[in-house]
Amino acid sequence: MTAVILLSRGGYGHTPREDLDQLINSVSASLNDAKTDAPSFVIGAFVNRGAPSLPDALHSCAEQGATKIVVLPLFVPSDKNLQRWLAKVMVRWHSTWDGAPLVLQIWPALAEHKALGEAITSVIKEYSTDTSDLIKTAPPRWEHNPAGWSYPPPHSYHLLLCQGPRCTANGATDRWQELRNRLRKKNLLERKNGALPVTTDCLFPCNHGPVMIVHPDNAWYSVPSTAAVDTIVTQHIENKSVAQEHLIQP
Ligand code: FES
Known part of the structure; x- marks a missing residue:
């Protein structure tokens, strides 16, 4: 099979x-x-x-x-x-x-x-007579809004969680879901005393992946399980003390 x-x-x-x-x-x-x-x-x-x-x-x-x-x-x-x-x-x-x-x-x-080229050609042929105009149909709210996306949300910690290929192969997608859930449940997501989590591409120490950095403390963590996410959120973000057991050691 x-x-x-x-x-x-x-x-x-x-x-x-x-x-x-x-x-x-x-x-x-x-x-x-x-x-x-x-x-x-x-x-x-x-x-x-x-x-x-x-x-x-x-x-x-x-x-x-x-x-x-x-x-x-x-x-x-x-x-x-x-x-x-x-x-x-x-x-x-x-x-x-x-x-x-x-x-x-x-x-x-x-x-x-070659099949990809053939598929693209067939899409071009199919839609070549389309007369619609995006500019005429776009809603006004799509126009540039200088007030939107100009400032980061409130936070005390910036969390960078790798979603590169090696970390993904080791479960980074689960860790990302768990990270956001944990922060939200503890009312720490994008709060003044909380954290702003973002995803990144490869951060380099892939062998310890999934990898997460907590700034401004420059703490580099290996996050091998969802339990590790919970520990880091509780110890580092909530109680403000580095979760030593998950630090990547030199
Ligand atoms: S892929 Fe995540 S550290 Fe390299």
């Missing part, structure tokens, strides 16, 4: 997941209709800023009985360095799998396949 993982880049909110699910449904339906020697199932995963991560998706496919798992990167540009790293992620995940034998493959990214 073959499983195909459509691998995308993520984004904010639920939209990336919904878009990817829609694509998976459409691809699955087409493959079923074609009645070819098609993969047995198709699922999605995210390189960054989204769940499931690639290791979680590989695990899910293997647990569903796949004997061959193929990863198809959907993102543009194709990013050769990232693809080399994805292959390493797959090999490392495989070393943790103690179930039935598995074949793993990574196929050329969609950006490198």
Whole structure:
């Protein structure tokens, strides 16, 4: 049984997941209709800023009985360095799998396949007679508002939580949800005595990922679990004392 993982880049909110699910449904339906020697199932995963991560998706496919798992990167540009790293992620995940034998493959990214050019051409042809005008239909509130997005919300601590590829593979998306939930429940989210959390790309010490920095204290944390998020929020943000047990040690 073959499983195909459509691998995308993520984004904010639920939209990336919904878009990817829609694509998976459409691809699955087409493959079923074609009645070819098609993969047995198709699922999605995210390189960054989204769940499931690639290791979680590989695990899910293997647990569903796949004997061959193929990863198809959907993102543009194709990013050769990232693809080399994805292959390493797959090999490392495989070393943790103690179930039935598995074949793993990574196929050329969609950006490198002629099918993408054909799809774009077909969209251009389909919409080339569209006469709508965004400028005429945009609501007035879309005009530039100098008062909006000019100042940061109130905060005492600035939290930078990495959502780079390596931290995402280690659960950074869960940590981000937990961080916001914890701060909100404790009434510390974007408050004068609270914290302003933001996501970042790679912060460098990936091997300790997911990584979070708390400023102005320059405290670099490894956040391996949602429990670690709770501890850091309680100790550092609420009680104003560095959570030593989660600091990244030199
Ligand atoms: S990907 Fe997070 S520190 Fe590198």
